[in-house]
Each structure stands twice: as structure tokens, then as C-alpha cells.
Amino acid sequence: MTGSESAWAGFALAVLIIELTPGPNMAWLAGLAMAEGRRPALAATAGVALGLTLNGLLAAAGFAALIATDPRLASALGWLGTAFMLWLAWRAWADSIPDVMDRPAAPGIRRHFLAGLTVNLLNPKAFLFFAAVAPRFFDGRMPTVTQAIILTAISVGIATSVHLLLVTGASHVHAMIADPSRTRLIRRIMAIGMVGVAIWFAAGALR
Numbered sequence: 001m002t003g004s005e006s007a008w009a010g011f012a013l014a015v016l017i018i019e020l021t022p023g024p025n026m027a028w029l030a031g032l033a034m035a036e037g038r039r040p041a042l043a044a045t046a047g048v049a050l051g052l053t054l055n056g057l058l059a060a061a062g063f064a065a066l067i068a069t070d071p072r073l074a075s076a077l078g079w080l081g082t083a084f085m086l087w088l089a090w091r092a093w094a095d096s097i098p099d100v101m102d103r104p105a106a107p108g109i110r111r112h113f114l115a116g117l118t119v120n121l122l123n124p125k126a127f128l129f130f131a132a133v134a135p136r137f138f139d140g141r142m143p144t145v146t147q148a149i150i151l152t153a154i155s156v157g158i159a160t161s162v163h164l165l166l167v168t169g170a171s172h173v174h175a176m177i178a179d180p181s182r183t184r185l186i187r188r189i190m191a192i193g194m195v196g197v198a199i200w201f202a203a204g205a206l207r
Helices: 003-020 024-036 038-060 063-069 071-095 109-121 124-137 145-176 180-206
Strands: none
Touching: 003 124, 003 145, 024 038, 024 109, 024 145, 024 180, 038 109, 038 124, 038 145, 071 109, 071 180
């Protein structure tokens, strides 16, 4: 294996290890699949994938370096992410109210797609991932634009594969527990989990 091939393989392994570590995306996608089923969770997965793709491309354009040098920008993104996660938590809790659950379900595919996209675009750590991790596999240098695009494809491909496996497994749980009281409980647990993610965003914004 050449040095270049070793760098690509090392980066792919690092991404896989990071993606297999439980995090906000995994917790949210699993909870969504268990509470609402496969289609909404797949829409959210697509939104997450697009968000991660834009993160990589923006990082290649120098946005990650800008965030790294301007703490105020990273803090602003963190606070926006906090507000958005709290809004998602409120929507999840509101959806668990019996009167709401008894009404005909409103189309939520677009909402979940946009949520997955927005959460990842408002996470400064997602941008800084490329600035912090990628140079370690290229002798301390930032990758070129072409290399950054390839790294983005590798990262998004691995992350999306992990998310799809997670959503598929969690959606089977949804089919087994398709009971209003259990679904209500899962939605409320998911709402509390989103509040936890919001606190995580806020903690990053305060640094």
C-alpha cells in the first residue's frame, strides 16, 4: 500500500470509528425511526447526508479555517444549533400529546429532511472535523480541493451507511411497538434527548 493509499485508508478508518461512537445524529435518527417509522427517519438521514456533504465542501473552501480563527462565529453557530434543537424537542414533545396523536398525521418528510440538514450545518464541530482530522493523514497539510472532495465523499458514504443500518434496525422496533402509549413514551424520550443535544451545543458555544 502506497503512502497515499495508506492516508485514504487511515482517514476512512478514523471516520468509521467516529461514526460508530454514539452521538447526536445517531441518537436522533434511532429515536425518530422508533417513534415514527422508516420513511421519516430515511428523510432525516438524507438531510444529514446533505448537511455533511455541504460541511465538507465548505471546509474545502476555507470555512473551517475561518471558524477556527474566529471563536465568535463558532459560538454563533453553536447558539443557533441550540435554539434549533430546542425547537425540535418542543415539536417532538408536542407530537406526543394524546390529542395531537389522535389527529391525522401531517406530512413530516420535508420537516425531518430539513431538520437533518440544518442540525449538521449549525454544528461547528462538523466543520472543524476536516480541519482537525484530515491534515493528520497528509503530513500536516490541509488537503487540496480535489482531496477534500474525495474525503467528503468517503466521510459521507461511511456515515450514511452507518445511519441507514441504524434506521433500518430501529424501524423494526417501531413496527413491534406500534402502540400509542409506547409511541408517546418514545417521542418524549426523544424530546428529552434533543434537549440534551441542545445543552451539548450550548456548552460548545460557551467555550
